[in-house]
Amino acid sequence: MTELVIAVIFKSIIAFAVPLLVVPPLIWGERRLLGRIQSRLGPNRVGPFGAFQTLADAVKLLGKEDMIPAGADRALFILAPFLLLVPSFMAWSVVPVGTELHIFGRVIGLYATDLNVGVLYIVALTSVAVYGIVMAGWASNSKYALLGSLRSSAQMISYEIMLGIALVGVVVLAGSLSLPEIVRQQQVPFAIPLIIGAFVFVCAALAETNRAPFDLPEAETELVSGYHVEYSGWRFSFFFLSEYANMLLASFLVSAVFLGGGWPAQFLEPYIGHLFTTLLAVGIMMSKVFLFLFIYFWIRATLPRFRYDQMMNFCWKVLLPLGLLNLAVATVLKLTIYA
Amino acid sequence: MTSETLLTLIFAYFALASVVFAVLVIMLRNPVQCALSLVGVVFHLAGIFILLRAEFLAAAHIIIYAGAIIVLFLFTMMLLNIGAVERVRQFHVQAPLAIVIGAILFLEFIVLTGATITIGAQGPHSPAWVAGQGGNVQALGQVLFRDYLLPFEVASVLLTAAVVGAIVLARQRPRRPRSSSEMGVSEWMAERYEKANVRSSNRPNSAEEIGD
Structure with missing residues (x-):
């Protein structure tokens, strides 16, 4: 019992620490990469290759005056960034880094918990994150923030449906809602039979995390930013942090659900033994995650931003039919090849 | 503990x-x-x-x-x-009605829980049955898509009808008065003259004559 409790506490700490520790180097990496792609230098002053730039920015944000606009609903204004941040960290408790590790006569799951409704849990948390956006815009008592929050929450509500529809195909093929089980079921990564679903999922993940080309809240010049226009200092950094934590989460999900986690390491188990297979699988999983993050940054560097109506049309007139087609493909495959 | x-x-x-x-x-x-x-x-x-x-x-x-x-x-x-x-x-006039409905619901709640506690009344889907199906997701799937498939499908058709109904109600009317930006110049002028009650003999004959 105590052993179990210690394991749970340890895993929970890891699940919370990873996004917190990975985000600052991630922001630096993104800015360097954007610089490379756009033929400029990027941050290169603070520390070697500018590696401590994010730290310097964080200190600057923390040192700024904490502004709350006059006429704002103080309680909700303060609560809103937390409403956005908490779900994005809660979701980490079901994200698998690998499957199981058998060591010293114990079985250690490489995930904080194997929830039997893991997929639904993630969908539920993404659907709850919209409250942070709604409240941030409304509590600011500013018409630009209010309109921005209406825009962003409509975007999130629409695209979270596409996220769910893309995942339904995977659930049909895997026959389970638990994420480690979905990883185990992939003899071939689901991205191959369900390529359409993978496309829908990646697009929906980009939109859910408010990343380019769906980053309307970042549009200062034409839309006066969005729901967080009245936020400054460390409260603003919370929005920033949750965006990057969500992005990392989306990368882990794509790697686990569509790219097969540590696939194809499991086929090497008879040759190199269990321990090395597991370590290799975790390494492969992480490289898939970083590959996907790279694609995220690449898209941001190259694609122009959608106009609002184009974004909504793309969601309902392109992604929804594709998602339904993907579901049909998954059903046919389940009855034939995967039967 | x-x-x-x-x-x-x-x-x-x-x-x-x-x-x-x-x-x-x-x-x-x-x-x-x-x-x-x-x-x-x-x-x-x-x-x-x-x-x-x-x-x-x-x-x-x-x-x-x-x-x-x-x-x-x-x-x-x-x-x-x-x-x-x-x-x-x-709190306004609906308060008495709310109290009555609330009392009925509370009574129903007492009867149902009382029946479970005192005589041990149980439905067919006991925890043991759910565990036998391999978990509550599987059990729910069995019940929804096997035992109660017809009501489930009827409910989904009903929901689809409601969605279609909402779209039909919210759709813009196909015939709406045209805004001035969609009219041609002469048409627009004719309308202005009509409104201003200018006699037709005093009007210029075409858009060219206005001198643009």
């Missing part, structure tokens, strides 16, 4: 918190804060569902109520004049 007492404590928290939030929903004056309290109720009820080992129900509860329905409430309320709404009387 045994796990039994721990579970009881967790249940007590969820139950108490959901009642407190439910009271806040009707007592708070600001409608946005009321809606947020309703979210609190939904979350704590989901916690109770998880304690009952109904994880699917808990997740669906949050996705549908917190993620969709209450967000729509908030959407509507954000565009209202909250200041005016806050001054509206909070």
Whole structure:
């Protein structure tokens, strides 16, 4: 019992620490990469290759005056960034880094918990994150923030449906809602039979995390930013942090659900033994995650931003039919090849 | 502390918190804060569902109520004049009716729980049966898509009809008066002259004659 409790506490700490520790180097990496792609230098002053730039920015944000606009609903204004941040960290408790590790006569799951409704849990948390956006815009008592929050929450509500529809195909093929089980079921990564679903999922993940080309809240010049226009200092950094934590989460999900986690390491188990297979699988999983993050940054560097109506049309007139087609493909495959 | 007492404590928290939030929903004056309290109720009820080992129900509860329905409430309320709404009387003529309905629901609740406790009345889907199906997601799937397939399909057709109905009601009328930007110049001029009651003999003959 105590052993179990210690394991749970340890895993929970890891699940919370990873996004917190990975985000600052991630922001630096993104800015360097954007610089490379756009033929400029990027941050290169603070520390070697500018590696401590994010730290310097964080200190600057923390040192700024904490502004709350006059006429704002103080309680909700303060609560809103937390409403956005908490779900994005809660979701980490079901994200698998690998499957199981058998060591010293114990079985250690490489995930904080194997929830039997893991997929639904993630969908539920993404659907709850919209409250942070709604409240941030409304509590600011500013018409630009209010309109921005209406825009962003409509975007999130629409695209979270596409996220769910893309995942339904995977659930049909895997026959389970638990994420480690979905990883185990992939003899071939689901991205191959369900390529359409993978496309829908990646697009929906980009939109859910408010990343380019769906980053309307970042549009200062034409839309006066969005729901967080009245936020400054460390409260603003919370929005920033949750965006990057969500992005990392989306990368882990794509790697686990569509790219097969540590696939194809499991086929090497008879040759190199269990321990090395597991370590290799975790390494492969992480490289898939970083590959996907790279694609995220690449898209941001190259694609122009959608106009609002184009974004909504793309969601309902392109992604929804594709998602339904993907579901049909998954059903046919389940009855034939995967039967 | 045994796990039994721990579970009881967790249940007590969820139950108490959901009642407190439910009271806040009707007592708070600001409608946005009321809606947020309703979210609190939904979350704590989901916690109770998880304690009952109904994880699917808990997740669906949050996705549908917190993620969709209450967000729509908030959407509507954000565009209202909250200041005016806050001054509206909070308890009005519907209060007696609400008390009667509440009493009936409470009575039903007492009868149902009383039957379970005193005579041990149980439905066919006992915890043992659910475990035999391999978990509550599988059990729910069996019940919905095998035993109650027809009602399920009827409900889905009903929902589709409601969606189509909403779109038809919200659609713009196909024939609407054209705005001036869509008219040609001569047409626009003719309309202006008509409004200004200029006699046709005094009008220029065409758009060219106006001298553009």
